[in-house]
Amino acid sequence: MSRRARGITLSIVLAVVLVAGVLLSSIIGQLSISPSEVLGSLLRAVGIDTSLAPTDPIVESTLWVVRFPRIVMALAVGAALAVAGAVMQAIFGNPLAEPGVVGVSSGAALGAAAAIVLGANVAVLANLGSWGTAVFAFVGGLLATLLVYFMSRANGRTEVVTLLLTGIAINAFAGAGLAFLLFIGDTASREQITFWQLGSLNGSRWQEVAIVIVVAIVGIVIAALLARRFDLLALGERNARHLGINVEALRIGSIVLVALLTGVAVAFCGIIAFVGLVVPHIIRMAIGPSHRSLIIASAVGGGVLLVFADLLARTLVAGADLPIGMLTSLIGGPFFFYLLARQRKRSGGFA
């Protein structure tokens, strides 16, 4: 199949799976809702009254207060994380670079946790509310990304071993920081921090969803606009420069972008690792490495993955809401092994 045909096939598959995922997530749960009720409720929301619309106000509020915000949050967070992964891989020139693996997510979580614990005591933070957490998560993620970048880049190339080791160090440091905040925090803060470490879409509210959506859309659009430059970066920094790319500016801009996308996702949903690793990789295998289509397809693919992961998280064990971060790591961990083994077979491991 040509790449074009594969691209069309992938678009159709993603669209079908997306609609299926959204629909399934809407109807499955403690309260069963029929597909026609979902459709009726959606139509009513846009001003078309039909006989399909649910008459029971509990159904209506379950959809609009609990399920829809959660689904939209899953789409936005998945898209943000997958695109952050794709952008990070582009600037590192390596498919193993991922916000969770190299410590950007835990840096962001440390920032968010600091905001929560300090929030009760610092008036400015308390006034900022949700935004304060988001800003702190962004700053934490940004610091971690900068650290990883300058540690693992030398002479225009990424040293993979250093990249992964830097990730280990940052994850360890952020883990210690989180443990300290858990130790000094009050009971309420502790619960919130535990939630961050595990990652969950439970209790997503529309105000939070709105923040994540705005940041995710802006970030994804910027990433898509930079796509051609990312392609040229695959030739190496010198060659990209010879082709007219301002590599330094592109690098710094991309680091801020990764921190922004990861930070906003982590700020409201905690650490959900491996989305940025698995999704771009599968998309690349399907339609090739060209970044324009990779970034757009990764955004959709990431959203779809999280909608299904979240559906599993809340239905796998009856009456319990499993942490989604645990689920993605459960799938992502073995996938990472597979990538390592593959790269090892091809190039004799990481020297």
Added chain:
Amino acid sequence: MAAPTLSATGVSVVIDNRAILDSVSLDIAAGELLALVGPNGAGKSTMLGVLSGDLTPSGGSVQLDGRDLGSYSHLELARRRSVLTQENQVSFAFTAAEVIEMGRSPWLKTPQLAEDDEAIAAALRAADVGHLVARQYSSLSGGEKARVSLARVLAQRTGIVFLDEPTAALDLRHQEEVMRCAAELAASGRAVVVVVHDLSLAAAYAHRVALISGGQLDAVGTPAEVFTAERIERVYGLAVEIVERGGRPVVLPVR
């Protein structure tokens, strides 16, 4: 000779308190093929880096069409000069065709965009890589990678072309073809600078040769002027015999 398009005046490069280049002056004119030769570590690649705008010299200046090289933007430079570097790794599974197309990217949103297909077709022919386009770049052999990268550089269609050891990984036939291709570029009015190790190859195709030794320009002139047995023995520390074939010197080590 045509007016120089690129001229370096008293260029020095100091890295870690070590002078890599020491006040080198060199003019490159449109329509000429200039070979940069010299022993390992003499400063050829550094000179190429300075001329192509990758390196800012610690002293001296480089002027491109009368303007300081440092005052050009990345994109302006990309439309004026192309560079084939020694190492050409590509991350991710891009095909050879995609890599070659990337050479056209400086011309996006310009009238020259219309030349895309023709420029790529010509580059494929010149680098003899038409049969490789569908292959994944990372699966190619060293010599094939070098030729695909050369095609990418040719597709860029710039007035100045820098080739850093384009023949290093190539077999005998492709070495000749690449040098002939460089000569054709010069014949079509471009300025071409080639770094080569094979002195006979340089002598056979270059209009002028610049011999760099220990960071200094030892000699510049026609191959016959520069390649004397005495000079090569002094610079390379190896006794050689110079044989003339078709008006061009051939350098043979005395064994």
